[in-house]
Amino acid sequence: MTTNLQTEPVPPAPAAPPALEVRGLVKHYPGVKALDGVDLVVRQNEVLGLAGENGAGKSTLLKALVGLVRPDAGEIWVRGERVRLRSVVDAANHGIGMVFQEQSLVPNLTAAENIVLGSEGPGVRTGIYRWSTMRRLAQEQLDKIGSHIDPLARTDSLSFADRQMVEIAKVLRIEERTSHPPVIILDEPTSVLESQEIETLFTQVRRLREFASVVFVSHRLDEVLDVCDRVAVLRGGRSVGEVSADAEPADLHRMMIGSTGSDDHYHEGVAVRSDEPRRPRLEVRGLCGPSFRDVDLDVHAGEIVGIVGVHGSGREDLCRALFGAEPTTAGEVVLDGARLDLSGTRAACAAGIGYVPAERKTEGMVGPMSVADNMTLTKQAARCTGPIVRPGKQATLVDTWIERLRIRTPHRGTAIQRLSGGNQQKVVLARWLVAGDVRLLLLDHPTRGLDIGARSEVYRLMRELAATGVATVLLADSLEEAIGMSDRIVVMSDGRATAQIAAPAGAKPTPLDLVKEMV
Amino acid sequence: MSTPVLAQPAPDTPVVARPTVGRRLTSFMPLIALVVLLAALTVVDPGFFTLSSLTAAVRTAAPLVVLAAGATVVVLCGGIDLSIAALCSLATVLFALWLPDLGAVTLAAVVAATALIGLLQGVAHVLLRIPSFIVTLGGMSIYAAIALVVSDAGPIPLSDRDATHWLTLYLAGVLPMAFVVALLVVGVVSLVLGLTPLGSWVRAIGYSESAARLAGSPVDLVKVGAFTLSGACAGLAAVMLVSRNFSGSPTMADNLLLPAVAAIVVGGTAITGGHGSVWRSLAGALVVTLLRVGLPIVGVPSAYEQILYGAIIVAAVALTLDRSKLLVIK
Amino acid sequence: TETAAGGGAAGGGEAAAACDPADVQLVGQVRNESNPYEASWLDGGDAFAEQVGLTQERLTYDGDSTRQQEQISQLLAGDTECLVLNVLPNGDSDTPPIVEGAQAAGAYLVTQWNKPADLDVTEYDHWLSHITYDGVASGKQIGDALAEAIGGSGGIVALQGILDTGAAKDRFAGLEESLAANPDVELLDDQTANFSRAEALEVTKTLLTKHGDDIKGIWAANDDMALGALEALQQAGRDDVAVVGIDAVPDALTAIEDGTMTATVSSDGPWQGGIGLAIGYCVATGELAAEDIADEDRAWFAEQFLIRQDNVADFVSPETSAEDFACDNLFSRSQGAIS
Amino acid sequence: MTSPAEADTEVVPPARRPRPRRGVSLRDAGPPIALVVLFGVFAALSPGFRTVSNVQNVLDAAAVLAVVACGISFVLMTGSIDLSAPGIMGASAITVALLVANNRNDNDLGLVGIVVAVGLAAALGCLSGLALVLLKVPSFMATLGVSAVGLGVATLLFAGVQPNVTDPLLEGWAVERFAGLAHLTWIALACVLVAWAVQRYTRLGRYAFAIGGAEEVLALSGVRVAPYKVAVFTLAGAFYGLAGVMVTSQLGAGLVQAGKGYDFAAITAAVVGGTLLTGGRGGILHSTVGVLLVTVLTNGLVQVGVSPYWQGGVQGLIVVAAVAAAVIPQRRRNQVTK
Ligand SMILES: Nc1ncnc2c1ncn2[C@@H]1O[C@H](COP(=O)(O)OP(=O)(O)OP(=O)(O)O)[C@@H](O)[C@H]1O
């Protein structure tokens, strides 16, 4: 296993100029140096991975490459020519296109329109739409990535993963836009995809390499190493080196955080659990809702129960229903012996339930508000700081949690939308912890978009909470996560809980065991 | 068990983002707009800048300030209350009708009644999921009809002018009592929003209601509360109008709706919710009042007055709105 | 002829200083300039001001009660010693605060059209006069004219004005009197069209389909609505329906000349705009003492005429002459005190 | 850690999915149902209501509001609001009355006059759009300001004397009928069709829809949003201008107040029809249903004989009830209503 550790960027190959080159890029935000002299080279016909912790500056760098971020200093060269990118159109004309970390589709347009948006070409003639052409253009893109979406379906009626495929189909339109080999940037495209879709995507990425360059960002390091030819690493807004594709995830990780990490990031055994049989903390009996039926579920205090299932298995709705955010039609839920009122989120909160939604941007956080406000949004937190908010007390409380969760933010008063995705997620999680009285946590993809370090930290946190007796329901990002974190795994398929698999430390099931139950 | 070594505290010690001078200025823009407008009016007609003239202006502005203050909270929550003016008219009628029987408690009764009506509106909004625009638009015509019927379609003179006399007095000889009350309302609402979690709930609801709800904030309660406050403020403004007109009338305040919303927006509160504050509406209401009375008084002809009013009000908003807080302007 | 006493702000008119005619400030205030009647009112005020070598300050408040109050109180916060106001209050309830304000500030005030019945002009010494037209009489006059036009029997519909205005109520009361006197005329329906031409058009169309040929006549509380009704009739192809209104606006007079409209009642805008200022001017300059105005001239009905095709020519271009506004001739158009 | 390849076995046959939505759905059925119900109730209550001539009357009465609603729908689609109708309609009404044959001057421009008036209205609408995108003034205020400007311009042109229209073309619009409906009604119908085609088949219309859905995403896709916003307001202004001309034709005179009340009436109609004020949902057909609903309501209350004192109140109550009923099929637990 050779690890190619280099601290200097690779000099551009003498023969062909690199597809894209970045020299000394700097970007300051109030209180943060998002980019601090980044150098990066994207060769032609290669897949370049970009790795780094949350907040390392990956998205900022990539946005600079598509003209969305105006760098304070530094140069961008495209195919040996220095360019100034002022807008997305500018970048597209230079053959650079990007799939953004946060989904960026117009929900009320059809998938076809989204795919050709901004580069309709023959789809629009003198301002008049030609729906059949549009449809054909979109279908061509969708065929490329093997997606079976109806191009004329409204985007907001598609599933999250389908929408991601639409985005990828859309960025591939760049091929049509330039005669040059394009550079396609994918910022964490896989964080919401299932493995089947990920595989389709990778096939596409490999196909793209034939005629284009691809920049690929993911926090799943194995995935990065699997698909990329080379992985460049960012840390604190600087390029710290690169590794080749045959490196081990651990090496990559080490480079990302600048020190040695540990493989054991699921922290099994941190939680201390008494084995005496007690009444479960959460008892779900025959619960029916919009997309699940007759679900029975027990979660004991201090237990982490993972729920796995394919798309449409109804696990997400089940979670929301337990939090009172989705209506139920039948069934009963008992929390610590008291019947739970499922009529609304407030009742659930009051009963000590916390919920971390999967769609962070729209449901998890209030973007323009500060980290502190986001953290103390719950009624419980309000009780903590008293009916009259004492700024000092609130600040201490918030600062404690910023420190405990190592949230990278310039200040507690910074608007949460200015934080990197991972740090945002930590704030959302912290919301349920500040009051200190949460009894049941419903975590829907809590580590979506988090780097290994942050992820590990979240895992540790879950274990610690479990140790203090918090019951946790986890909808994991991947089967591995579900297996690693859960004490017990419930498999859901078609809206029913079909199997239960014990997963105690030391006797974990394999992913295959789960998959067998899921189909 | 080994804990993984995590990222060290960020090497570049983050500096606290301190507001720049420009940023500080933007938060005072409503006041600056007010001063600029006053200066401009004084330049056109030096007689305008006298103590008695200013006193008259703030006295005039008092009901508008109260109306706008209440509705601001609804706007901050992302809704809108179009019923304030009609409710205020109805309240003037109720006040005049109830005064002979209720005497000293009429004020409290009227404010309680309008608060209750506001509450009902809020409940209809959150329970039936009808957009606030429609609930309050419907409310507007319903209250107008009730006012017309209970007043028998005419003004009702005050049976006892002393009941509202205190509102027409002057504090320290110059500060009209009605305006003092308006300032109190603004102060109390600002304090409550600033010192309790209500403030951040209101803003969270305005920015992103679903996130606020999933964070377990009492969304429905806060919204109903906002409508209740808005109703109560309409009742209080009605008493001010009655004290000025010595009667209640079923259409007395109807024309205050657009000025009140204009006051909120001119103050720099985002009509889409989230960003803004009550004191901004105070400044906005003063700007709007100056425009309404100042332009004709300094001698602008009627047709040009409207054109100027339109232009200035747009310019004022262009000045006061803090765009750094808003991603898109709708 | 200055007296040492100076301001009239305190106490009232006993020792009111006579103003230099050049110092008198004339203000006319109406709802808006975008309707012919009120525009002509302000023009009448201008004509009078020119006659005495002054200019009139034209104020409009867009039918907005609060805005009217705001303007008045701002005006009264300035120099009020020789201020003369000729005001059209938006509604009855708007009159008391204007009166109180003028009284306290010592400005000379004449109001027109709207006044609560229980507000007594003689209790004030700066509120010089209140002028109005007898709405009950005019409502009855046109009601009778309408009854006559449809041959004394048949169905009519009424278009009411803004429901909470005194004018609308009085005029409708006049119609009811007329109906009592013409038992064969039946009121099929009454609706409000808020004194608006556009609303009258819509409402009339609906009423025409509702009552069809039963409608023989339309009684409108003002000419604007009558004109809207005429348009509706034209669009429905009906020329057998008599229409009456009030105000004698130019278009209505034309319609009467053409025979499409039956009758209206004159309200003389230019005269109203001048007379209010004239009364105030005469008192302010000391040519007329407020105490000398007879009680029956403090609140009075002005002369009005029923206009029909036979006499319409006399009213087509209302003229005001200087002598209408002479200080000794101010109350010549009085039809008697408001009871 | 297992590599993703290992988990390949996770591949499963396409799971049961909700059918993605295409075009119209049951969610949009509320307002039309409310319209039918309301129509039925009035027809049952009042014999006068269910006559053919009254149905014609309702359609005629809906004409102007329908044209205003066409304009306002585009603006609402983008998530903005437009209160400029009264001012723009007033300005265009006076302008057209002064340009076609009239009693104030010797102009007799006929159709050209109409085009000029609509052009002026479009320019005023454009002004709202520019204030929105250049000065970044929220549309609520920008259009309120433009409305005041329009009224001012109208008052200036009005100059105290009502211009009466004698132009046969314009007068004919209101008086002459084709297939039982006034020409104005056919004009309104044409407007609705044109507006619908614009919404459905032009880039402007689709982008307006998209701006309401996710404005920032358009920018990310390299679409410059500002010109489309200005265009939307200009288009809306043109519709208001035409509506002003139609009112002038109906009344036979140019009135400054020609557009009074049409702003809120049109917004109500649009919202009752199922357009969201936050943008991105609804459209011309929705608004047209809303216009019919509101007009049927106004007409029906008169036909049924509700006291004029109560009419406004009853109308408000029914509008609220209709919207409440219409949102029932689309009610979700965590739904945001603003
Ligand atoms: N618009 C902004 N305003 C202020 N600070 C910002 C802004 N965008 C990013 N930052 C800051 O710049 C730094 C880099 O952020 P960036 O989004 O590039 O990180 P990232 O590497 O993409 O992280 P993640 O893996 O979580 O997506 C972070 O500290 C972030 O808080």
Ligand SMILES: Nc1ncnc2c1ncn2[C@@H]1O[C@H](COP(=O)(O)OP(=O)(O)OP(=O)(O)O)[C@@H](O)[C@H]1O
């Ligand atoms: N209110 C609803 N009405 C009808 N169908 C719904 C509703 N809510 C969700 N669904 C559908 O029910 C199915 C279950 O959805 P859910 O998102 O809970 O699945 P999931 O197992 O969480 O999938 P994933 O792995 O993608 O998170 C989906 O097909 C979803 O689109």
Ligand SMILES: [Mg+2]
């Ligand atoms: Mg990122």
Ligand SMILES: [Mg+2]
């Ligand atoms: Mg899911």
